[in-house]
Amino acid sequence: MNELATSDTKTRVAAAITAIEKETSAEIVVMMRPLSGTYRHADLLAGAVTALAYLCVFLYHPEPFDFTYFPLEQAAVFALAALACSRLPSLRRALSGRKTREKNVQTAAKAAFVDRGMSKTRSRTGVLVYVSAFERDVAVVLDVGLDAAALGEPHARAVEALRDAARRGRRDDFVKALEDMGARLAEIDPIDEDDVDELPNEVAA
Numbered sequence: 001m002n003e004l005a006t007s008d009t010k011t012r013v014a015a016a017i018t019a020i021e022k023e024t025s026a027e028i029v030v031m032m033r034p035l036s037g038t039y040r041h042a043d044l045l046a047g048a049v050t051a052l053a054y055l056c057v058f059l060y061h062p063e064p065f066d067f068t069y070f071p072l073e074q075a076a077v078f079a080l081a082a083l084a085c086s087r088l089p090s091l092r093r094a095l096s097g098r099k100t101r102e103k104n105v106q107t108a109a110k111a112a113f114v115d116r117g118m119s120k121t122r123s124r125t126g127v128l129v130y131v132s133a134f135e136r137d138v139a140v141v142l143d144v145g146l147d148a149a150a151l152g153e154p155h156a157r158a159v160e161a162l163r164d165a166a167r168r169g170r171r172d173d174f175v176k177a178l179e180d181m182g183a184r185l186a187e188i189d190p191i192d193e194d195d196v197d198e199l200p201n202e203v204a205a
Contacts, residue, residue: 004131005032009171010203016175017201020182025189026146027197028127028182031112031204035134037104042095047082051075089134101135108132109139119143121198125189129178131166138162140181146189154184 003009010032017028054077058065085091093101109130113119118126124145131138140159142148148155161177 003169003171004166004174005133006171009174012171012175013178013203014201016178016182020179020185021191021197021201023186023191024182025123025191025195026125026127026182026185027118027121027199028129028178028185028201029116029118029199029204030129030131030178031116032131033108033112033133033205036108036132037096037101037135039092039096039100039134042092043082043085045095046085046091047078050081051078093134093136102137105130105132105135105137105139109141113141113143116204118199121145122196123192126199127181127185129162129181136167136169138166146185150188151184155181158184 013030017030020026020028051074054074058067058070085095109128112130113126113128116128118128118141121143124143126141126143127146128141129138130141138159140162142151158177158181161180162174165171165174165177
């Protein structure tokens with residue numbers, strides 16, 4: 001995912017959007033965010049599992065332990081494990097759950113679409129490509145002026161290619177998938193003679 005966050009990638013994405021919008025009335029915005037949820041539950045789960053493991057060692061180890069400070073020790077184990085999880089993205093992802101991550105990305109993308117006023121374009125043809133680094137996922141939000149059913153399978157394939165490129169952190173694949181999505185938008189919603197570029201083409205944060 002780090003490769004997608006470089007200035008070179010953002011420059012290439014902006015150039016791709018500019019080229020795409022010469023062929024379609026759709027207004028495309030690419031947004032890259034560090035994460036789309038708190039995932040505190042994953043930290044707490046890591047702390048609870050580690051504290052339980054510590055308790056099992058205390059109870060079943062053949063050698064006796066001094067239990068005078070055990071409650072404080074177990075609390076410290078819980079806190080340290082939870083803190084460690086919050087600092088280790090790979091562990092946090094493993095404990096957060098795929099469906100939870102996907103739901104958070106979809107929710108954050110829809111909220112960003114509204115917050116950035118993308119529903120206020122003249123023909124209601126805004127397209128938000130929302131990239132979330134922690135989840136390594138992409139959500140694409142279409143405004144009501146674009147018919148997802150009409151865009152069909154080619155659009156769905158492009159969206160899945162964007163998601164795959166985000167998971168793998170492949171810049172070239174991401175730009176290619178964005179161009180493929182733009183080509184399908186141009187087929188279904190070609191540019192109007194009086195089209196005006198209403199949204200910025202630079203990658204949004």
